[in-house]
Every structure is written in C-alpha cells, then in structure tokens.
Amino acid sequence: MPAAKLLEKMQTRKSHILIVDDDADIRRLTSQLLGDSGFRVTAVADGAAMQRLLATESFDLAVLDVMLPGEDGFALCRKLRAVSKMPIVMLTARADETDRVVGLELGADDYVVKPFSPRELVARVRAHLRRTNELVAAAPKPRVKSLGFDGWKIDPIRRELRNAEGTLVSLTGTEFDLLTALAERAQRVLSRDQLLDLVRGRTAHAFDRSIDVSISRLRRKIEPFPDEPRFIRTVRNGGYVFTAEVVPLEESA
Amino acid sequence: MIKRLWPSRLGPQLALLTVGLLVAVQIVSVAVFALMLPRSVPAFEPNWLVERLAHLADGAMAQPAAARAAWLESQPEARWLAFHFDERPELLVVPPEARVSSWLTTMVAAETTYPWARIDVSTGRPRAVGPIAPPRLERIPPQSTEEPPMPPSIVFFVATFVAPDGWVLAVRPFLPGRSQSAAIVLAAWLVTFLVAASLVGWWAIARIAAPLGLLARATERFGRGISDEALPRRGALEIRTIADSFAEMRRRVARFVGDRTTMIAAISHDLRTPLTRMRLRVERVQDEELRAALNRDIDALEAIARETLEFARIDDAPGPPDRVDLASLLQTLADARADMDQDVRCVPHAPLVVLARADALRRVLGNLVDNAVAYGARARISVVDRPDAVRIDIDDDGPGIANEQLEEVFRPFVRLEDSRNRATGGTGLGLAIARNLARAQGGDVVLSNRMHADGTRAGLRASLTLPKGV
CATH class of the missing domain: 1.10.287.130 (Signal transduction histidine kinase, dimerisation/phosphotransfer (DHp) domain)
Structure with missing residues (x-):
C-alpha cells in the first residue's frame, strides 16, 4: 500500500497542469491549490500566452476558464484538442446545461462551475490524470458518441437515457455511469469490483450504494420485466453482463 | 334562476338585450295594430253601394239559376263581398244589432229592374261572426211616403233579395276580424323577423365584443406573466x-x-x-x-x-417541452436523496409520460422535496394520475404552515419568522422558483396542511400539478 501511494505521488508530481484564467487572484490561488496538491502548475492569462507556452512546454492537463478576453475558453479548448489528447477541464461561472454540452462536445473532459469547491477541483484533476494513465494501459476513453440498444438511446454528453418512444427516463448519476459502463462492454461479464472501479472513475459520487442496489434500480427503469431481466443479466459467480446488442449512434446534436 | 340563465359574457348579453328589445317592440306594435283593426274597416258610400247592390242582384237574375253563383264570384265586387244563396235564409249571417235601413231598402228596391218579391237591407256594426238570429223576413219594412234620411257611410250591411220563386240572395261584406290565415301570417312574420334580427344582431355584436374578448385574454395572460397575446387593432x-x-x-x-x-x-x-x-x-x-x-x-x-x-433567469430560455417519464424522474429524485441519508421515499408508479422540461421539473420537485426534508424531517412522494392532469404530492411530517400563510410563502424572499432563526437556512426563493417554473409550463404549485383526525396539523403537503397534453 505505501508503495502504491508513493507511486501515485511520483506520478502526480510529474503531472504538469496548464491554467488559463484572466483573473489574477484566481490564477494565483488555483496555482497554489494545485501546487500544494503535488502538481507542477503553469498559469497564463489568455489564449495568446497559452499558444506561446505550448510551443515550448508540454502539459498533462489543462484547466480553462470559459470567459476570457479575446478568444474564449471554448475556442482554446478546440485548438488544444486539435493538437493534444490531454484532459481538459473547463471552468465557468455559468451553470447552464447548454454551456456544459457545448464544452463537452468541443472535446472538454469535464466542466466545473464557479464557485467550485477547491477539493472537488483537485479530485477531478486527479481522476482525469489517473484515467490518462489508464489510457496508456489501453483502457478505452469514454465515448462521446451515443449508444443505442433495443430502441433505447444513451447520450453520454447530455447524460440522458431515452426509450424507444423518445421519452426521457431519469437515472441517478451512478445508475447512468453503470449503464454506460455495461453498455460499452456489452456481452462481457463484469465483476462488481470492476463495475465499481468503472463507475468511481467517471464521477466522484459521495454516497454510492452498492452495485447490486443500483443494478436493481436500473432494471426497474429499463427492463420490461425487472424480475426476468433481458438486458442486464446476473452471472452466477458474482458479476453482470449486458446482453442487448449495443450499436453506436450518429450524433444528432 | 334568471341569474343562472343570464349569460356572463358581454357578446351574448348584448345580443340577448338587443333581440329582447326588438321582440318587445314588435309585440307591442302588433298589439297596437290589432287593437286598432276594427276602426279601420272600410266604409261604403251609400249611393255607390245602392247602385252596386242593384247591379249585382239584377245581374245574377239575368243568368240561369245554376250559373248565378259563378257569375257573382267573377264580379270585381267579390273581393270584398260575400254572397249567400240559400233556400234557408236562417243560415244568413246577420249581426243581432243590425237594423233594417229603410233608406237603403227603398233605394235598392227603386234601383233594381228585376221584379224582386222582397228586398231587405240591414246595417249595423259587426261584432260577432256566425249564424245568428234568423233574418226578419216576416217584418215588412215600413212603407213610408216621406223620403227617409240617407245614412252616413256604411260599415256593415246585409242585403237580402228574395225572388218570386223563393230563391234568396244575401250579400254582405266580408266580416273584418282575425282570420286563422292572418294569425299564421303574423306568426311567420314574427319568427322570420326574430331569426333575421338575431342573426344580424349577433354578427354586429360579435364584431363589437370580439376585440374586447381579445383584450381580456391578453390582459389575463399578461397577469400570468405571458405577454405574447395579440392585441385588438380594430373595434370601437x-x-x-x-x-x-x-x-x-x-x-x-x-x-x-x-x-x-x-x-x-x-x-x-x-x-x-x-x-x-x-x-x-x-x-x-x-x-x-x-x-x-x-x-x-x-x-x-x-x-x-x-x-x-x-x-431572475426563469423566463430566460424556456426551451421546448420534452417527453419525460415522471415515474422514473420521481424515483431518481427520491433515490438520490435517500443515498444521502435523507428520509425521502417515493410510491412506485407505472411509467407516466408528461410533456415538460425535465430540468425544470427536477428543479421544482427538488426544491419541494428539499423543503419537506428541511422543515418536515421527511418527504413522501406520490402521484395522482387524472385524465387531464397529473398531481404530484410531497408530504412531510413537519409543523405545517398556518392557513393564512400558505400563499404568503410563495412570495420571493419571504420566510416564516420561526424558520428564519433556524439552521435550515434557505434564501426564501425556493418556492417562488418552483411555482414560477411550474406556471411557465402551464402547471402550478400549491401548499396545503395535512390534518390528523383530531384536527391538528399532521404536516405539510406540497402539490405540483402538470397538464398532461400528451
């Protein structure tokens, strides 16, 4: 365990984070926060400075403010995404759903609304860096394309599930992540631990119920007969498999 | 009773008033007309009448017996004179107060050329119709040598000519009076008039009242915060x-x-x-x-x-309504809060589709559930599915709210005194936001107290109603 912690520390120390924010105080304070958390941080005030910096430095993750003078955060996000696969976390003062969708569609990985909790920002940065490391280990990056099964549609950007009639069926965050994790790996048996990992990695849920509870809730919402599940089958030696045929869907904006 | 029949809208009121007035005027004028009718009976000029009567009686006798009736009916006078040919003169129509006019009798007798066995002319005022009093044929008119005075214009008369062979011709004017056909004509006229007046009246008043109706709708909608209604550009x-x-x-x-x-x-x-x-x-x-x-x-x-x-942003971007499964939304809402160790439970319900904005629904219901948990320790969510609307009840076990304050708490920044000091915090905007969002979707949020059997408050119930419109 101490070895793993040490390894993680070494990994995080290596991570270089780019911050673009026009507010000098927030730039300084966020740099301090992430610096204290063991990251190497370089902060600039606008897109022009970012471009200059990119020519000489390499980064593991970018934190972009949306409201910037000149080119806004969305434009910077698009530029950054064109040249790099690094995780991008957008910071915004607007809690609009549309802003979040635009950001994620432009290739941002996360969206944090000001005033954010500093600990949450650190947690999210850590989560994204960990996933990047897993990416190196060939773990699939979460899809941004919608998935379809038996007429149902999973939209990962809007985090929406719709049935065959196009009716919005509500899921809790955990249920949605669980369904996505299962559907992305259809026909593969996933153990409870694997599922827990996949769900935890995606978003930080403070009060996760056990996987079994979430599966049973999920079944009640999507299975025609929850007692005889067709989509999510229980595998005898502790695990679940998504048995419906899953097809990637064209993005319909 | 009259109050219930009296229409509440302006158009029908005006229409009813106008048609009522027209009908009243019509009835009064017809009544007046009918009352004046007997006075307006045409009168006959005596000399002219004498000449005509003699001409008709003599003319008839010039025809063969079988053709007399037809000949008389073909005369222009038949339009206003009735002829009776009967062997039995008692069937003649003679008003009881008719008197034998010696002047007329004498003059007619002098005018005729046919040797009539007897001639009688009575005059009077017609009052009744029908076979009354046998003609006083037995009474021979007094043969006076002196010239009797000529009567003034004659309103009604009965002239009886008795031929030597006993054939009788009686002549009288048509009796004035309300014949049945006249009543039917009058009724038809009244109905036609009523229909025509109603149609024209309705059209005219609808034109006058329509802009007012438009204005009333616009005002009402504006009161609810919607200012899209067109305003009348025409009218008075x-x-x-x-x-x-x-x-x-x-x-x-x-x-x-x-x-x-x-x-x-x-x-x-x-x-x-x-x-x-x-x-x-x-x-x-x-x-x-x-x-x-x-x-x-x-x-x-x-x-x-x-x-x-x-x-502040509530009307910012209403967004199109979406097909939302209310059952899973409520279940998710309850589960998410139960996961945070709040006492929130939802009565399971079969999938129930409403047309609404999902984010707004979550916000409204979230606010109501958070209130229930904050002030009432727990929240119980249930759904009442009705044909036209859905009602979602969120019940808590809290102290409830005094009835007179149930509406007050919806006003922005209003918090009840006893909650202000508590640690529950809150901005006093939750309910205002919830109600505005609900109303923007055609629904509403209301509060009511749940009562124990003994009349004490059992807790508060917040109800969100949503129109179905699926």
Whole structure:
C-alpha cells in the first residue's frame, strides 16, 4: 500500500497542469491549490500566452476558464484538442446545461462551475490524470458518441437515457455511469469490483450504494420485466453482463 | 334562476338585450295594430253601394239559376263581398244589432229592374261572426211616403233579395276580424323577423365584443406573466384606446422587469468570481474550525447568488417541452436523496409520460422535496394520475404552515419568522422558483396542511400539478 501511494505521488508530481484564467487572484490561488496538491502548475492569462507556452512546454492537463478576453475558453479548448489528447477541464461561472454540452462536445473532459469547491477541483484533476494513465494501459476513453440498444438511446454528453418512444427516463448519476459502463462492454461479464472501479472513475459520487442496489434500480427503469431481466443479466459467480446488442449512434446534436 | 340563465359574457348579453328589445317592440306594435283593426274597416258610400247592390242582384237574375253563383264570384265586387244563396235564409249571417235601413231598402228596391218579391237591407256594426238570429223576413219594412234620411257611410250591411220563386240572395261584406290565415301570417312574420334580427344582431355584436374578448385574454395572460397575446387593432374607438394603453403598459412593464432581471442576474453572476476567490483562500486557513465556519458562510452566499440568478433567469430560455417519464424522474429524485441519508421515499408508479422540461421539473420537485426534508424531517412522494392532469404530492411530517400563510410563502424572499432563526437556512426563493417554473409550463404549485383526525396539523403537503397534453 505505501508503495502504491508513493507511486501515485511520483506520478502526480510529474503531472504538469496548464491554467488559463484572466483573473489574477484566481490564477494565483488555483496555482497554489494545485501546487500544494503535488502538481507542477503553469498559469497564463489568455489564449495568446497559452499558444506561446505550448510551443515550448508540454502539459498533462489543462484547466480553462470559459470567459476570457479575446478568444474564449471554448475556442482554446478546440485548438488544444486539435493538437493534444490531454484532459481538459473547463471552468465557468455559468451553470447552464447548454454551456456544459457545448464544452463537452468541443472535446472538454469535464466542466466545473464557479464557485467550485477547491477539493472537488483537485479530485477531478486527479481522476482525469489517473484515467490518462489508464489510457496508456489501453483502457478505452469514454465515448462521446451515443449508444443505442433495443430502441433505447444513451447520450453520454447530455447524460440522458431515452426509450424507444423518445421519452426521457431519469437515472441517478451512478445508475447512468453503470449503464454506460455495461453498455460499452456489452456481452462481457463484469465483476462488481470492476463495475465499481468503472463507475468511481467517471464521477466522484459521495454516497454510492452498492452495485447490486443500483443494478436493481436500473432494471426497474429499463427492463420490461425487472424480475426476468433481458438486458442486464446476473452471472452466477458474482458479476453482470449486458446482453442487448449495443450499436453506436450518429450524433444528432 | 334568471341569474343562472343570464349569460356572463358581454357578446351574448348584448345580443340577448338587443333581440329582447326588438321582440318587445314588435309585440307591442302588433298589439297596437290589432287593437286598432276594427276602426279601420272600410266604409261604403251609400249611393255607390245602392247602385252596386242593384247591379249585382239584377245581374245574377239575368243568368240561369245554376250559373248565378259563378257569375257573382267573377264580379270585381267579390273581393270584398260575400254572397249567400240559400233556400234557408236562417243560415244568413246577420249581426243581432243590425237594423233594417229603410233608406237603403227603398233605394235598392227603386234601383233594381228585376221584379224582386222582397228586398231587405240591414246595417249595423259587426261584432260577432256566425249564424245568428234568423233574418226578419216576416217584418215588412215600413212603407213610408216621406223620403227617409240617407245614412252616413256604411260599415256593415246585409242585403237580402228574395225572388218570386223563393230563391234568396244575401250579400254582405266580408266580416273584418282575425282570420286563422292572418294569425299564421303574423306568426311567420314574427319568427322570420326574430331569426333575421338575431342573426344580424349577433354578427354586429360579435364584431363589437370580439376585440374586447381579445383584450381580456391578453390582459389575463399578461397577469400570468405571458405577454405574447395579440392585441385588438380594430373595434370601437374606446376599445382601441384601451388596447393601445394596455400595449404601452405591457411594454413598460416588460422593459422594467427586463432591466431588473438583467441587474439581478449581473449582480448574482458577478458574485461568483469573488466567491471563487474566497473558496480558494479559505482553503489556506489552517484553523479547521474557522475554515468550516467560513465555508458555511460561503455556502450561504453561494446559495443566495445561485437561487437569485435562477429566480431572475426563469423566463430566460424556456426551451421546448420534452417527453419525460415522471415515474422514473420521481424515483431518481427520491433515490438520490435517500443515498444521502435523507428520509425521502417515493410510491412506485407505472411509467407516466408528461410533456415538460425535465430540468425544470427536477428543479421544482427538488426544491419541494428539499423543503419537506428541511422543515418536515421527511418527504413522501406520490402521484395522482387524472385524465387531464397529473398531481404530484410531497408530504412531510413537519409543523405545517398556518392557513393564512400558505400563499404568503410563495412570495420571493419571504420566510416564516420561526424558520428564519433556524439552521435550515434557505434564501426564501425556493418556492417562488418552483411555482414560477411550474406556471411557465402551464402547471402550478400549491401548499396545503395535512390534518390528523383530531384536527391538528399532521404536516405539510406540497402539490405540483402538470397538464398532461400528451
């Protein structure tokens, strides 16, 4: 365990984070926060400075403010995404759903609304860096394309599930992540631990119920007969498999 | 009874009034006409009448017996004279008060050339119709040598000619009076008039009242915060003036509200940057207790900024309604809060589709559930599915709210005195936001107290109603 912690520390120390924010105080304070958390941080005030910096430095993750003078955060996000696969976390003062969708569609990985909790920002940065490391280990990056099964549609950007009639069926965050994790790996048996990992990695849920509870809730919402599940089958030696045929869907904006 | 039949809308009221007035006028004029009818009977000039009667009687006798009736009916006088040919003169129509006019009798007798066995002319005023009193054929008119005075114009008469062979011809004018055909004509006229008057009246009044109706609808919708209703551009000058004034008022109110909203939104929005700095700065505070306290304060400030912004932005981007499964939405809402160890439960319901904005529904129901948990310790969510609407009840076990304050708490920033001092916090905007969002979707939020059997309050019930419209 101490070895793993040490390894993680070494990994995080290596991570270089780019911050673009026009507010000098927030730039300084966020740099301090992430610096204290063991990251190497370089902060600039606008897109022009970012471009200059990119020519000489390499980064593991970018934190972009949306409201910037000149080119806004969305434009910077698009530029950054064109040249790099690094995780991008957008910071915004607007809690609009549309802003979040635009950001994620432009290739941002996360969206944090000001005033954010500093600990949450650190947690999210850590989560994204960990996933990047897993990416190196060939773990699939979460899809941004919608998935379809038996007429149902999973939209990962809007985090929406719709049935065959196009009716919005509500899921809790955990249920949605669980369904996505299962559907992305259809026909593969996933153990409870694997599922827990996949769900935890995606978003930080403070009060996760056990996987079994979430599966049973999920079944009640999507299975025609929850007692005889067709989509999510229980595998005898502790695990679940998504048995419906899953097809990637064209993005319909 | 009359109150119930009396229409409530202006158009029908005016129409009823107009048609009623027309009918009343018509009835009165017909009544007056009918009362004056007997006076307007045409009178006969005596000399002319004598000449005509003699001509008709002699003419008839010039025909063969079988053709007399036809010949008489073919005469122009047949239009106003009735002829009776009968062996039995008692069937003749003679008013009881008719008197034998010696002047007429004498003059007619002198005028005729046919050797009549007997001639009788009676005059009088017609009162009744029918076979009355046998003609006084036995009574021979007094043969006076002196010339009797000529009567003035004659209104009614009966002239009886008795031929030597006993054939009798009686002549009289048609009796004036309301014949059955006249009554039918009158009734038909009245009905036609009524229908025509109603149609024209209805059309005219609808034209007058329609702009008012339009204005009333616009005013009513504006009162609910929707200012999309078209205003009347036509109609009476007064109505157009009101419409223009209302349009101006609507513009002013919209501008005023818009300015206020922009200002509130700007302030709330601009608070986010300093709040972010504070959050980051507080993180550097070493004293755990102090840091927690500061964070609580920042939480409170943040909630005010967020909810004020939400409240100000409610009509910002309504967005199109979506097909939303209410059952899973409520279940998710309850589960998410139960996961945070709140006592929230939802009575399971079969999938129930409503047309609404999912994010707005979540916000409304979330606010109501949070209130229930904060003030009433627990929330129980249930659904009542009716044909036209859905009602979602959120019940808590709290102290409830005094009946006279059930509406008061919906006003923005209003919090009840006893809750202000409690640690429940809140900005006093939750219910206002919930109700505005619900109303923007054609629904509503109301509060009511749940009662124990003994009349004490069992808790509060918040109900969200949504029109179905699927």
